[in-house]
Amino acid sequence: MQSKLLRGTFILTIGTILSKVLGLIYVIPFFQIVGREGTVLYQYSYVPYTVFISVATAGIPLAVSKFISKYNALEEYAVGRKLFKSGLIIMLATGIVSFLIMYLAAPTLAEMSTSGKKADLEDVTTVMRAVSFALIVVPFMSLIRGFFQGHQSMGPTAVSQVVEQIVRIAFVLLGAYVVLHFLDGSIVTAASVATFAAFIGAIGGLLVLFWYWYKRKPYLDELLKQDKGTMDVSLKEIYKEILLYSAPFVLVGIANPLFQAIDQFTFNRAMGTIGIVSKVADSYFSILNFESHKIVIIPMSLATAFSLTLVPSITKAFVGGDQKSLNRQLNQTFQVLLFLTLPASIGLSLLAEPVYTAFYQHDLIGTEVLRTYAPVAILFSLYSVTAAILQGINEQRFTILSLLVGLLVKLTLNIPLIETMEIKGAILATTLGYTAAILINLIVIKIYSGYPFRLVWRRSLLIAIFVGLMWGGTGIVYKLLLLFLSPESKIQSVIMILISAGAGAAIYFYLGLKSGLARRLFGDRLDKILTKLRPGRRRGVEN
Incomplete structure (x- = not known):
């Protein structure tokens, strides 16, 4: 059990480091493609997005994994599954609400960020709205990652993180390059495509998790049959515990x-x-x-x-x-x-x-x-x-x-x-x-x-x-x-x-x-x- 935990931690650490390295290296070709004008627009949209996504998801995988592993140790597998089912609905709703708030607030956030010129406001608003779509998917995905981690399975999180980053970066670079060099588009369009890549990357990561769910479901259902059924934890208590963890x-x-x-x-x-x-x-x-x-x-x-x-x-x-x-x-x-x-x-x-x-x-x-x-x-x-x-x-x-x-x-x-x-x-x-x-x-x-x-x-x-x-x-x-x-x-x-x-x-x-x-x-x-x-x-x- 200990060796499995250590191996899982190692896999997750490698996945996280690889994801961070990829997230750093891509800025070199990206800057060459869009120049400083493009990175300005990109950054104006990404800072608010990062704040939104941090509030919506930071700590959720760890909190969910801690909760599920706790009740799995007590052989109360149904409690973890109860959290998972209701959590998917709540995180999807959270994602949609976060998306709507950022999408609708984009003009205000743009005005706060820029000097107030009309052209600048419209450009920054467009790019902010492009990145906001990722908020629909990422919270939902974070809960699934936490569920797998709670079962001491770190591979799904590690692989989905790396795939998400690879898909995102490929879309950022290819999208921006195609817009500027083949479609004769503007820097604003190129920056919007680059920020929309967060949504495409999240879809890539989510598909990996769905594949792992399909492969692991028989094993997870077997665990559910071994449930002791001695505890009935209410959803209110579950989410109170999750919030305290996260x-x-x-x-x-x-x-x-x-x-x-x-x-x-x-x-x-x-x-x-x-x-x-x-x-x-x-x-x-x-x-x-x-x-x-x-x-x-x-x-x-x-x-x-x-x-x-x-x-x-x-x-x-x-x-x-x-x-x-x-x-x-x-x-x-x-x-x-x-x-x-x-x-x-x-x-x-x-x-x-x-x-x-x-x-x-x-x-x-x-x-x-x-x-x-x-x-x-x-x-x-x-x-x-x-x-x-x-x-x-x-x-x-x-x-x-x-x-x-x-x-x-x-x-x-x-x-x-x-x-x-x-x-x-x-x-x-x-x-x-x-x-x-x-x-x-x-x-x-x-x-x-x-x-x-x-x-x-x-x-x-x-x-x-x-x-x-x-x-x-x-x-x-x-x-x-x-x-x-x-x-x-x-x-x-x-x-x-x-x-x-x-x-x-x-x-x-x-x-x-x-x-x-x-x-x-x-x-x-x-x-x-x-x-x-x-x-x-x-x-x-x-x-």
Whole structure:
């Protein structure tokens, strides 16, 4: 049973990572097809869509899987099936209502996002309405994924995620290309087709789940025959439990889109007040909220995937009153997070120019924004992980407080800081908002878990020293490469990134190994990797 669970978790993790990688890589050809004008329209529609979809589905698969696995363990299989049948109807209704709200509210959302010019309003409204159709399908699909996960079957979710992403990306790229190069269509039409791809991708993912349902139904019906039938849980109790499970995940999932939404609804107006015309402001908005953000969340993805695995072990130690084990789990969590995300984000900042060129085009403003924005990935990661820890120690109510405070700081400071510092003002407001939210989370963790942060502060200083040495070494290699390679060329930028990042990684992990820090954090897993990398030395020892 344990091996099946581990295998399932591994499959789901691989599926999630693959889906995220695909979701990142496609922006490179997409930008080349539609240009900045297209990405502006795309992003204007996608931020509200992400907020809607996060509220409608975030946490539902996990909540449903937790509920069903709980009652399956009691051999009350009918309770889970009861949730599934009623849930499909409710999620379909939720999806349709969400679609109607976004579709009808599109003109208002467009007016809030743009400077108010009639042509801009019509364009953004059209693109927003195109993406809203996906809301009909995605909530319905999320419930089916949760149902399978509750039966310890992770394959359907993993495969459907990857298929959904592949179908969506194929439709985005092919659709936009065909509209612009074969049908002689406008950028607005191309962007609308690209956002409508979310609906087509969701249909692809749903068809995969239907196929799995068809294959697994005989087995699921057999389980139903073994039902004890001793419990009769009302639908009211079922949904109360589901909402309690899913609420914390909704808050964590919606944090980043809400911060982006504040930028979307305030950025252009703030830029307009300091005399920057709407077309330039739109371009700056795309650089900040789409182009740079897509790259900055790469280090954050490590933390997000990592944080989802934290809750069970931290909860077990906390509920069992095992303070020593809880401290060890939290020490490991914070150290691994900093060990991975700090060098990744600082390295990204250092190599901002070739990275931006490799992804999009050579752009000095884009480079400067990415250089400033990259370190904020550390805060994105810390927020995600501290929120997961709050759930583990059963204090998820404070995630509401910390998120609201963070958003209030962002909302209060965003316009004055943009008016003073332009794009960097929006980044600073995000930094201060996330810092406020993280500080609240850390204080709550300290008070309610009794966790001493002494070791983490010491290790953080050590990691910071290693990152500083890595930054120095990487900087020297990068400066040398600049003597005969240009960051204005895509191919040469890729070469510069590979060599510089490789040198930086080698310096950083050498320091980690020599100091013993890497072995303390990763233990046996690191030894296994090193053994595989050094087969010659292993044979010599055996002889």
